Amino acid sequence: MKQKHLILWSFINLVPFVCLSKIIPIASFGAQMANKGIIKMAPSTQDYFDNDYSNKETHANKTGLRLNDSFICDCNTSKTKSRVTSEVDEPDRFIRIGYEDPEMFYRQIVLGFLPNSPATLDFNLGYDAVMLDPREDEMFYIIENDLTRKYVIQGVGSYDVSYEFPIGLKIGKEGIHTIILDGIENFEDDIYIKDNLLNKSYNLSESNFSLNLPPGDYLNRFSIVFGNPTSKSTLDNADTIAKKNLRVYYSNNKIVINNKNNLELSDVSIFNTVGQKIIDLNKTDLRQQKTKIPFMYQQGLYVVKVESGQNKKTFKIIN
Incomplete structure (x- = not known):
């Protein structure tokens, strides 16, 4: 097999499929193709199809959608061409984000603004595609907070810089997991990965985001955001707590909050690395200068989030 172009049927006027131009062997394409060194691609539109998709009319009747146009992916140039064109004032915009696991498997997911x-922003039939073949390590979109479905394509309406799109990470193997900005179309703003647990954002437009987390499902920790989400006000809020010399540390099976300057605390939450809240203390529990929280959890890294009114700061502790 010498051809380097694959032509697949896709939905008219919908979000283009995903081209994996730098894949390392994928089980669904077979080891034989991998051994021959053929450049491979895995289109997201495969997720729309059932087992019998050779009859386009049959599938169209099932979905109510027309399958009468094709997209061509040139895996050498990573450019996607469509025979469908439209004359609109505001162009469609697309963001292609890649994910690479420790075994070098590569997945691409697409976000489209139409x-x-x-x-x-909710589920849209014909614009959002469910991942039918998730692996042990995966990245995917989460739509309508439905944690039972993994989406490889999300299509929404017009772009808004304030939007946040939750993504899930399923980590089965320890090692370096990397999130990459594969490409953009008609898009100018910087694209960030936001860590909702640590309240930090990483600019994918400037560099890849690599992380090494324990195996688990990270379903509410990360989001795709735009602009500059780590604003000066956020930094100032953290500095407000730091200036009060508030300390958080672990000692003798307890997490200690040393608040010697009597900063009024409104909430303290403790999270594991998966982002699950395991302890939550409200204002009435935090009136002492030194608060000791019994902590008998498994050894590892934990995050303590301290809030004082509108001010927030996170502390990492290892027990």
């Missing part, structure tokens, strides 16, 4: 479509 201003002249009925797509919303």
Whole structure:
């Protein structure tokens, strides 16, 4: 097999499929193709199809969608071409984000902004695609907080810089997991990965984001955001707590909050690395200068988030 172009049927006027131009062997394509060194691709639109998709009319009747146009992926140039064109004032915008696991498997997911479509931030039939073949290590979109479904494509309406798109990470193997900005179309703002637990953002437009987390499902920790989410006000809020010399540390099976300057604390939450809240203390529990919280959890890294009114600061502790 010498050809380097694959032509697949896709939905008209919907989000283009994903081209994996730098894949390392994928089980679904077979070891034989991998051994021959053929450049491979895994289109997201495969997720729309059932087992019998050779009859386009049959599938169209099932979905209510027309399958009468094709997309061509040139895996040498990583450019996607469509025979479908539209004359609109605001162009469609696309963001392609890649994920690479420790075994060098590569997955690409797509976010599309389609201003002249009925797509919303909720699930949209024909614009959002479910991943049918998730691996032990995966990255995917989470739509409508439905944690039972993993989406490889999310299509919405017009772009808004304030939008946040939750992504899930399923980590089965320890090692370096990398998130990469593969490409953009008609997009100018910087794209960030936001760590909701640590309240930090990482600029994918400047560099890849690599992380090494324990195996588990990270379903509410990370989001795709835009602009500059780590604003000066956020930094100032953290500094407000730091200036009060508030300390958080672990000692003798307890997490200690040393608040010698009597900063009024409104909430203290403790999270594990998966992002699960395991302890929550409210204002009435935090009136002493030194608060000792019994902590008998498994050894590892934990995050303590301290809030004082609108001010927030996170502390990492190892027990």
